[in-house]
Structures are given as structure tokens and as C-alpha cells.
Amino acid sequence: MCGIVGYIGWREAAPLLLKGLKRLEYRGYDSAGIALLNHNLLVMKQKGSVSGLEIAAEELSADMKAAKVGIGHTRWATHGEPSDMNAHPHQNSAGDIAVIHNGIIENYSVLKHELIVQGYIFSSETDSEVLVHLIDRIWKSDPSLDLESVTRNALRHVDGAYGICVISSREPDKIVVARKGSPLVIGIGIGEYFIASDAAPIVEHTNKVVYLSDGELAVVKKDGYVVKTIENVEQEKVITELDFSLEKIEKGGFEHFMLKEIFEQPAVMHDVMRGRVRLEEGRICLGGIEDYLDRLKHAKRIVICACGTSWHAALIGEYLIEEFARIPVEVDYASEFRYRNPIVGVDDVVILISQSGETADTLAALRTAKEKGALVMGICNVVGSTIARETLCGMYTHAGPEVGVASTKAFTAQVIMLYMLALALSRGRTLSQDEIALNLRELSRLPEKATRILELDSQIKHIAEQFKDTRNALYLGRGYNFPVALEGALKLKEISYIHAEGYPAAEMKHGPIALIDKDMPVIFIATRDSTYAKILSNIEEVRSRKGRVIAIANEGDKEISRLAEHVIYIPQSSGPITPLLTVIPLQLLAYHIATLRGCNVDRPRNLAKSVTVE
Ligand code: G6P
Helix, strand or coil, rough: CCCCEEECCCCCCCHHHHHHHHCCHHHHCCCCEEEECCEEEEEEECCCHHHHHEEEEEEEEEEHHCCCCCEEEEECCCCCCCCCCCCCCCEECCCCCEEEEEEEEEHHHHHHHHHHHCCCCCCCCCHHHHHHHHHHHHHHCCCCCCCHHHHHHHHHCCCEEEEEEEEEECCCCEEEEEEEEEEEEEECCCCCEEEEECCCCCCCCCCCEEECCCCEEEEEEEEEEEEEEEECCCCHHHHHHCCCCCCHCCCCCCCCCHHHHHHHHHHHHHHHHCCCCEEECCECCCCCHHHHHHHHHHHCCCEEEEHCCCCCHHHHHHHHHHHCCCEEEEEEEEEHHCCCCCCCCCCEEEEEEECCCCCHHHHHHHHHHHHCCCCCEEECCCCCCCCHHHHHHEEEEECCCCCCCCCCHHHHHHHHHHHHHCCCCCCCCCHHHHHHHHHHHHHHHHHHHHHHHHHCHHHHHHHHHCCCCCEEEEECCCCCHHHHHHHHHHHHHHHCCCCEEEEEEEHHHHHHHCCCCCEEEEEEECCCCCCHHHHHHHHHHHHCCCEEEEEEECCCCCHHHCCCEEEEEEECCCCHHHHHHHHHHHHHHHHHHHHCCCCCCCCCCCCCCCCCCC
């Protein structure tokens, strides 16, 4: 989720790189750095925003100001908290190679260990730094190789995702770039070339670009470029003409960050599970809690504290952990937990879930639990955030920066984390190896199913057009889909300002049924599981009071179309997986209703992305 820029040509590189990084700051914003090449190689990097780096760059020597080759990076931490040392570019100890990296090197700890044994000294906690030392090692072992070959050889050792740029003062006339899983674009100017992780920093200089494909490596010089596969086979590339506005590019071509983030969910699902869901080994590997797994498995009780959307994820976590691991779980609003003198002690585990890792109430709940001796564990998205730092152990969701105030992709990432945690807690205790393997297969099919749901966007927009003027809405679901009903209602109210409520469907008869008339839309989550027949009866009850029914149902369900005015069909899946799928149409429905009403979905009134006050 970091941003990459590179320049080679006839202009001074530093101001171009800094401007490019500013264009990419929406992707990540905790630290930034540049490497400049003018005979010598110089790296300048620091924690904080690009503006801070800009001020530092005023002190560059005349020689470096004149550099016409350089690379730059804006970081959104995944391994190691934001700091000067963890910022990119990373250098070898001789200081003649610099690397920037976007992505995650999954086998970095094995590689790092090997390199340390061979005498390499690491100056950061990042996974990325292994790349520069690997290149260095290969080059030392065969100095006759060129930068292109050593980079190619190094990448053969690497598992995971990367978009990288490499420069070296030994070959100062080129930038070597490569891509696998993390996008890279080459902008074609006249006597100059631009490199970036997306077109945002390029579009003001040229509209001619070449998109690298996965498994490709390019050598870019000021008078030309060559693209090859990682196996060294030259590739013919098509030059694409950009016709985008800058703003659109930052949003990846989407109208709003929220929509972009909804559509990022299949990729995020991959990222959360990458290296953790080990399908072949039939197990889950959660590095951040490994040392505490035994204590977690033997917890008397697990309490999960969170706020807002994260609290809804926690509720699904309760169902998952109790069903799979058979450990009692209690879910609390962090704001209630902190003030009610809760009964927690050394045998309990308190899990704090927070996208930002900074929510004041969740942080206070963490401190309360810690004081009472509980084992505190975090599930956060922002690396190095306060909650992540103050918890004893935890896991990052790796969902990337979430800009839209209404949380979407962070929610699905949190639920997957909880799913994986529940399976890890069940291993060797409550679930057989076959049952674990079955769940892992279900998880691995998730991104493909989510992609199919996103294809329903125009159908959902069409439904939104018919309900955009409603003043109220009711969301009903059972079991795993009860928290999804709450989340669907929250999404609608926070961005469209329509009053919406979520309920367990069976509770309808205890109050909400009084609200139902011809003007009341009722959104039922009616996937085929053990409560399906009961949900159908609830739908009948709404229909007989002339309520307008929208149903989320499984593909092939003919019965439901007889009862509901609109049906959104989603792929079949096992019960525990369903909330990860059923939430997506509800996010889209809220988004479309809100935009049709002219609301600013990325910045809804009165709301903040990170609530650091009580
Ligand atoms: C705010 C945001 C919500 C978020 C909640 C908890 O209200 O607008 O989207 O769910 O805070 O935030 P956290 O960062 O702790 O998950």
C-alpha cells in the first residue's frame, strides 16, 4: 500500500520525486524517502509526511540537487512501525545500492536469518530490507553480473508480492524495476522516463504509459527501456494513453474512496490471508500471537472490546470463536467496558479491535484490561498505532490505508482475522484436521466469491434508485448475519443520513414490527443456513404488513423471489463465511443510496475517521 516514484532523464530528479510522492500520499503516509544518483548514491528518508522530507531536501548538496536519476517512496507500514530507519529506500552496507519496495515479502524472516548468519547487518525491522542485502550478496559472489541480473536472481529467492525499484552507483545510468502483485507503471517522456506505483505522479508529465505485468522486470534508461519476464524473455509492451483526471487516478478511477475500498476487498482478502492461511499444510500461521497461542487456547474467557464497525466485527468473532474453539466470548463496547468496573483477571484474554489503533475508548479499555492483569491482544490495521504498541501481542489486518470514513475493507479484514484466530485456537482441540482443512478451503475461495458479488454493482444501484427517498430502513438477519444487519444499518445511516436499524430477525416481533407499513424497506439477509426457514416466516410477516422486502439470498434460491420485491443473489458458502459476503451488497446499497441523495460519502457530516477523543 506504499507509493513508489522514480525518474531518469534530463531534469533535476529531487523536486520531481518529491512532487510525485505528494501525489501518492493518499496511499500511505507514515514516512517517506528518496535516493538520488549522481556518481554517488545518497539516501534521505524520515518518519512523517512528504512535506517534512521536502524541508530536509533543501539542505541537499549542489551535486545531489543536480542528480538526474532517483527513486522515492512513501510508506504505509506493514512490518515495523513508522520510523526513520524503517522508511525506504533501504541500502546495502557499502551504500552503493538502494531499493524501494511495495508489497510484502512473505519469506523475509527465513531470508533475513540466512543473511544475518552470513554477516549482514540489518538497520530496519522491515521485510523489504532483505531485498537490498540479497542483491548485494549475489553481486559479491559474481561481480561480473550487471544490476539487472543480480536483481533478477535476488527475486528468484523471494516469495510474496512486490513492486520494486533498484538503483546503484555502480551502474548510474539505469533504474531496474520489477513487479509481482504490486502495480508499477512506466511513463514515457521525451528523453526521460517516470516510474510509479500508479499513474497519479506521472499524468502531469506524460499521458503515455506502459503497465508492467506480474512477473516482469524492466531496465529503464534515459533513452529507452526494455521489459523482460523474470525468466529473461523480452516482452513487447503496448503503450497506453491516459485520459484520466488526477483526482480520479488517486481514487483508482472510482468516484469515491469508499467505492474504491469496497472494490478492493477481494485483494484485501488475499492480503490478510497471505502467508497465514497455509492451505497445503492445512494450518493457520499467525506470527504475531504464536508465542501466546497456548495461553489464548487456555483462556477462561475472551472479551472483545471495540467501537463502531470494529464492534460489529467483534460480534462475528464471538460467534466464530465460540463455534470453532468453544471458548466463552463476551463482546463489549469499549466505552462501556472502561467505565463499568469489569470483572477480568489473569485467566482472561481481552482482544481490542481497531482499524486506526487510536480510538480513545478502545485504548482506555486496553489499559483497564492490562491493569487487571488480562492478556491483551490487538487486531489493528495501522501498523505502529498506539493500540498495536500497547498490546502484548496481536495481528495486523494488512487492509491498507482506509480513507473513506465509513469503514468497509477494514471490516472484512477484521472478520477474516477473527476467523483465522478461531481456527488457530481450535487446532488440536475442538476441530479435526479435516474440519480445519475444509474451513481453509472456504477461506481461500472467498476473494473469488467477493469479486462475483461486486459484479452486481449496477443491479444494486438500480435498487438504490427506488429506495433513495426512504426515511427509514430496517435490516434483519440471524446468526452470523445478525451483526451484518447491524453493520448494513450503520453504513446506511452514517453516509446517507437515513434512519436505519439492525435487529436479529426474531426480535422483529418484539417492537420493530410496529413500524412496518407500505413505506418501510426491510432488508433481509436470508442465506441458506440453519435459520433459513425462520427467516422466510419473518419475510412473510413483513409482506403481510405491506413492507417492501429486499433480500440477500443464495444463488439458485427460487423460493425467495416469490416473496421479495428485490433479491440480490450471492454465491453459496458455509455459514461462518457468509458475513464476509453478505456485507458487500449492503455496503454497495448504502453507497449508492447516499450518492444518489447527493451526500459526501467519503466525509459524512459530524463523523471522523479516527475518534481520538471520548
Ligand atoms: C469511527 C469511524 C468508524 C469506526 C470507529 C472505530 O466512528 O467513523 O468507521 O468503525 O470509529 O474506529 P477504529 O479505528 O477503532 O476501528
